[in-house]
Amino acid sequence: MPALQFYNDNAAIRYPFVDDGPLFMTHSASGSIELPNDAVVDFTCITGVDFDFNTANSLHRVYLSQISRTGDTFTFTFAFNATSLLSYTLSFAVSATAAEFTRIYASSSASNAAGLPANETCDYLYAEGWLTVGDLTALAALLSSGQTMTRADGSVWLEPSRTQSLYNSFARSINIANAPRTRAPDNCSHSSSSYSDEIIVNAKCLDGIIKFKEGYNVTVNQIDTTNTLTFTAAIGAGIGVLCEEVLLYPTEKAPSGSTLLSGGPTCNEIITGINGLAGPNVALLAGTGISILDNPNNHTITVTPTMHGLDVCLPSLSSDGYTMVEQDFVGKEVLTLTVVTANLTAGLHSITFTTKNAVTIIAAATSATTTATDTNNPSFAIGATDKETATNIATCLNANSNLTATSKDDRVTIAQTNYADGLVVSMTDPGDNAAFFIAVNYVTS
Amino acid sequence: MAERTIHPQWRDANEESKYPFADTATLTSLTGVIIEQDTFLDAHLYPIGNTSNLHISSVVVSSPNVTINIGTTTNSVICSVTFDLFSSTSVLSSASLIDYSLKLVDAYNRPAGVLVSDAIRLSRFRSWNEGTHNFLSEETEFCASVSTPTPEEGLRGLTTVNNDFIAGDIWLVGENGIVLRKVDTDTDNCHVIQVDAVGDPLFRRRLCQDKTLTLNDTKYNLFENKSYLRTINKIPPDLYGNYVISAGDTTTPSTALRVVSTPDGIKLKVVGQTST
Numbered sequence: 001m002p003a004l005q006f007y008n009d010n011a012a013i014r015y016p017f018v019d020d021g022p023l024f025m026t027h028s029a030s031g032s033i034e035l036p037n038d039a040v041v042d043f044t045c046i047t048g049v050d051f052d053f054n055t056a057n058s059l060h061r062v063y064l065s066q067i068s069r070t071g072d073t074f075t076f077t078f079a080f081n082a083t084s085l086l087s088y089t090l091s092f093a094v095s096a097t098a099a100e101f102t103r104i105y106a107s108s109s110a111s112n113a114a115g116l117p118a119n120e121t122c123d124y125l126y127a128e129g130w131l132t133v134g135d136l137t138a139l140a141a142l143l144s145s146g147q148t149m150t151r152a153d154g155s156v157w158l159e160p161s162r163t164q165s166l167y168n169s170f171a172r173s174i175n176i177a178n179a180p181r182t183r184a185p186d187n188c189s190h191s192s193s194s195y196s197d198e199i200i201v202n203a204k205c206l207d208g209i210i211k212f213k214e215g216y217n218v219t220v221n222q223i224d225t226t227n228t229l230t231f232t233a234a235i236g237a238g239i240g241v242l243c244e245e246v247l248l249y250p251t252e253k254a255p256s257g258s259t260l261l262s263g264g265p266t267c268n269e270i271i272t273g274i275n276g277l278a279g280p281n282v283a284l285l286a287g288t289g290i291s292i293l294d295n296p297n298n299h300t301i302t303v304t305p306t307m308h309g310l311d312v313c314l315p316s317l318s319s320d321g322y323t324m325v326e327q328d329f330v331g332k333e334v335l336t337l338t339v340v341t342a343n344l345t346a347g348l349h350s351i352t353f354t355t356k357n358a359v360t361i362i363a364a365a366t367s368a369t370t371t372a373t374d375t376n377n378p379s380f381a382i383g384a385t386d387k388e389t390a391t392n393i394a395t396c397l398n399a400n401s402n403l404t405a406t407s408k409d410d411r412v413t414i415a416q417t418n419y420a421d422g423l424v425v426s427m428t429d430p431g432d433n434a435a436f437f438i439a440v441n442y443v444t445s
Numbered sequence: 446m447a448e449r450t451i452h453p454q455w456r457d458a459n460e461e462s463k464y465p466f467a468d469t470a471t472l473t474s475l476t477g478v479i480i481e482q483d484t485f486l487d488a489h490l491y492p493i494g495n496t497s498n499l500h501i502s503s504v505v506v507s508s509p510n511v512t513i514n515i516g517t518t519t520n521s522v523i524c525s526v527t528f529d530l531f532s533s534t535s536v537l538s539s540a541s542l543i544d545y546s547l548k549l550v551d552a553y554n555r556p557a558g559v560l561v562s563d564a565i566r567l568s569r570f571r572s573w574n575e576g577t578h579n580f581l582s583e584e585t586e587f588c589a590s591v592s593t594p595t596p597e598e599g600l601r602g603l604t605t606v607n608n609d610f611i612a613g614d615i616w617l618v619g620e621n622g623i624v625l626r627k628v629d630t631d632t633d634n635c636h637v638i639q640v641d642a643v644g645d646p647l648f649r650r651r652l653c654q655d656k657t658l659t660l661n662d663t664k665y666n667l668f669e670n671k672s673y674l675r676t677i678n679k680i681p682p683d684l685y686g687n688y689v690i691s692a693g694d695t696t697t698p699s700t701a702l703r704v705v706s707t708p709d710g711i712k713l714k715v716v717g718q719t720s721t
Contacts, residue, residue, distance in 0.1 A: 004452075012452035019454035049613045055559045056548035159455065160546040161489035164593065165556035168612040169493055171600040176627060176638055179620030182647035184670075199618055203627035206636040210600075213628060215641035233623075233642035246624045246643050262647055270673040272686030275706045285707065287714020305702070305715060 007101045011038035011134040016162050017064070023156045025067070025149040033142060033149065035156065038134035040064070040076070041101065045129025046164045049172055051084040053165040063157035065089065067139070068148040072096045074139065076131055081154050088126040094133055096140045103132045174206040178248050183255055184263030200248050214238035216246070335414045335425060341389040344382045351393075355402045356419040363396055372399045386410035456486045456561075465560075465591040472585055474504070474578040480585065484569060487561035490515065490587060492524040492551050494597035499523070501585035504570070504578045511570045513560070515549060518582050524549040524557030530571050553602065553610040621645055 010016070014037055017023055023035040045062060047053040054060045065079040078090045092104040107128035143149060177199040212220045212229065218238040221230040235241060245261040255263040274282050284301060286292040291304040337351075346367040353361040361376045370392040371378040378396035383389040390407040397405035397414055405414045453461075463470055465488035472480040480501070490499050495517065502516035509531040514522045526547040545564050549557040602612035619625040622644040628637045645651065653668035675681060682688045690711070692702040705712045 009452060010455075013454045015455035019456060053556070054548055055546045159487060160559045160561055161487040161591070164489060164491055164558075168553070168555045168602065168610065169595075171602050171612050171615050173614045174636070174638070175614055175616045176625040177616060177618045178624055179618060182645050182651040184647060184650070202625060203636075203638075205614075206627065206638075209633065209635040211633075211635045211637045213637050213639040215624070215626075215639040217642040218640045220640065231640055238641075242641065242643050246626070246641055248624065264647070265673050265675060268682065268684050268686050270675055270686060271677070271682045271688045273682075274688050275690055275704065275711055276687060277706055277711060283710025285710045285712040287703070287705070287712045289701075289715030289717070290713045292713070303713060 007041045007132065007134065010041040013037055016040065016043040016158050018157055018159055020155065020157075023064075025064075025151040025156060027142070028148040028150070029144075035064070035067075035149065036138035036142070039067075039136060039139045040131065041134040042103075042132035043078075043129065043158055044162050044164075045078070045090060045127055046166055047080070047082070047085065047127045048125045049166045049169055050124070051080075051082060051126065051165075052167045053080070053082050053085065053163065055160040055163065055165070061154050061157040061160075062090075062163050063151070063154040065152055066148055066150045067143060069096070069140075069143045069145050071145050074133075074136065074143070076133075078129070078131075078158075079152075079154075080127070085126060090127050090129055092131040094131075094136070096136055098133065098136065100135045101132055103130050105130055172207065173204070174210055175201070175204045176206070177201045181248060181262055183261075184258065202249070216240065216242040337390075337393070337412045337414070339386045339390045339393065339410050339412065341382060341384075341386045344389065346382055351425065353397075353403065353414075353425055355416050357402070359402050361397070361400050361402065363393065371396045374399055374401045376400065459483075459486045465587055467586045467588045470500075470584055470586050474580050474584070476574075476576075476578050478504075478573055478578050480504075481566075481569060484566045485560050485562050486566075488559065488587060488591040489593070490524075490549065490558035490591055491593040491595050492549070492557035493555060493595050493601060494551075495523055495592075496594045496596050498582065499587050499592050500582045501580050502582075503580060504573065506570065506573045506575050506578070508575060511573075513547065515557075522552075524551045526550070526560065528567070530568065553604075555602075555610075555612070621648065621651075 004012075013019070014023055017040070023037075024032050025035055027033040060080065060082040062078055062080055064076065066075075066077040068075045068077070072095055074094050074096055076092045076094070078092075080086065080088065088108045090106045090108055092106045094102060094104050105128070108126040109123055109128070179199055212231075214220050215238050217233055217235055217240075219232045219234065220238075221232065222228070223230070247261070252261055254261050258264055259266060272279050284292055284303070286303075289305055291302075293302040293304070294300075295302065344365050346365050348365065350362055350364040353363070355361070359376060361378065364377070364379045366379045366381055368381050369379050370381045372395055378400060380389070380392040380396045383392055387407075387409050390410050390412045393412045394405040394407035394414075397403045397412070402417055403414055404417050405412060407413070459465075460483040462468075463472070463482045465485060466472060466482070472482060474480075492499070492515070497517040497519070499515055499517060501513060502521040503514045505512040505514065509529050510527050511530055512525055512527040514525045516523045526549045528547060545562050545567060547560040547562065547567075549559065551557045602610050603615060604610050617625055617638070619640075622642060624641040624643055626639045626641070628639045650668055656667045657664045658667055659665070677688060680688075690704055692700050692704045701715045701717050703712075703714050703716055705714065
């Protein structure tokens with residue numbers, strides 16, 4: 001028996017297709033027709049690094065899906081049933097008059113050049129392979145120009161050993177990107193979102209030799225024996241500490257209302273301390289004469305000049321021209337009046353006290369009479385001096401069982417006998433451009 | 446007498462030979478078990494990193510699984526395949542008896558080739574004793590045409606400390622304060638990637654925004670946008686963020702109000718004659 005060469009032998013058998021019976025295809029004009037064995041005598045292909053082409057149990061196949069003829073050109077189209085490769089084919093074009101055992105190359109690839117610089121264009125290889133055709137005479141007799149033979153179900157499939165899967169077999173390119181920085185919303189709006197999940201591409205399709213450079217606060221350690229790169233973050237490592245923000249992309253801008261790329265205020269744009277006292281907590285303390293009331297529920301601090309503990313001149317009592325309004329000295333223990341004798345007129349001026357137990361005592365100015373009895377309508381004589389008048393006022397008031405009064409110089413000090421607070425005082429001054437008490441002072445309890 | 450040429454189909458022809466093993470292969474293990482020469486009809490071996498002769502280094506029977514290890518004289522397992530002989534979902538019980546290709550993978554689960562057989566032929570392993578059946582290289586050496594040298598040149602992939610394997614188009618993504626940037630190509634015409642650790646000042650916002658915590662049926666936002674106090678009466682703080690509250694101004698130079706900073710806080714008070 002003569003020894004046949006490889007191609008010659010294959011021309012007589014179904015190889016490189018799996019011998020699963022006659023290789024029937026559907027002719028566009030005459031229906032089912034068997035593919036001549038000598039049309040294809042050899043085939044090999046690889047599938048790309050991205051595609052998991054699993055030959056186990058013929059799960060994935062490379063199969064002849066169509067032969068078409070246009071003029072004198074045959075196009076052999078091989079397809080894949082792997083999900084990731086369904087959209088791609090290998091198409092081999094060969095002349096109907098090509099020499100026997102002509103080998104044709106085909107590839108299925110694309111690039112993603114859109115929007116990227118030329119040197120950052122990745123070429124994506126889906127598949128590539130070689131097809132060797134035999135004597136195409138029989139095929140030419142079956143298939144005229146414009147006609148096709150098809151078999152879409154994958155039954156005309158190639159021996160599994162004719163395919164090499166490059167899935168995950170190498171690193172084709174390095175692409176670098178960064179997650180978006182966390183940003184404070186524009187103008188610190190409460191409703192706006194500050195974070196997007198969409199990464200920001202810095203560079204794509206880097207291949208060839210790649211170096212990692214130590215940047216800010218980073219060291220890169222390479223161990224050749226274990227093919228290991230270790231990146232370590234440490235303050236001041238690498239090229240040191242950064243004093244500015246790093247742009248994630250050249251046109252990155254700060255949000256509106258901020259000078260920081262991350263948005264929000266800089267340190268000197270927010271109040272971090274008051275009067276040299278640094279936050280985060282600064283206490284406001286009430287000193288003499290000041291009341292500070294905290295209302296946490298309303299986030300309110302109320303500062304009131306209560307004047308507690310101080311001698312206070314109440315402006316209303318030194319004003320003239322109207323009947324004095326009532327002054328409520330609730331919570332006050334001792335009342336001190338400063339007398340201006342020259343402004344007192346007998347029968348015209350009076351002082352009214354209402355004690356906490358609702359006793360009303362009206363002390364009236366007279367020309368000569370100072371009472372010394374327990375009466376609610378006492379009178380005091382206008383003396384020759386402020387001191388003398390003060391003495392008379394104290395005398396008439398002190399005689400009342402509800403009040404205790406003393407004098408010193410031009411001042412009269414008055415308190416309730418039985419209560420520490422609740423004394424209400426009003427004065428009658430008709431408006432003669434001269435107040436008879438220039439001050440009403442009190443002392444807190 | 447006329448001479449007639451017989452053309453057996455590819456697998457039929459291989460069935461009669463030791464292919465895909467070398468002619469010199471005895472296919473006999475050290476335990477004396479023989480791989481019948483028609484068990485495998487074809488093969489294509491391309492484990493990454495291999496430039497040596499490949500052979501079946503061992504067959505490990507651990508019912509219901511069988512593992513076929515392929516190696517070299519220096520690396521006994523450069524790729525392997527494990528299949529189930531008895532499972533109802535096994536390929537051996539599938540309808541396709543015409544082909545059963547065992548997909549070989551390496552340690553990183555990368556495709557390393559195929560061993561072509563069929564269900565009936567592979568079922569012979571059911572009769573093998575449990576255990577490991579080792580083979581010397583010369584006993585199960587594959588022929589050269591089914592082995593593709595695949596030197597491990599260039600960058601094949603990256604592994605992480607968790608042994609994740611990454612290949613193809615690898616994306617390195619900086620996040621949580623790490624920034625990756627391509628900087629100018631250096632004099633060696635290399636791509637230079639600078640790695641910066643600049644931190645994420647607003648990390649708490651990132652971590653907690655839009656998350657809530659429910660306590661006692663009350664839902665709390667873990668993060669709320671903050672409106673920092675930037676001015677009081679439209680007056681900003683000084684360069685250091687300090688704000689000054691003082692008592693009195695040019696129109697009331699002798700005010701009784703005093704604002705005093707103390708270690709305990711800012712004290713507001715009024716000075717004057719105290720009552721006695």
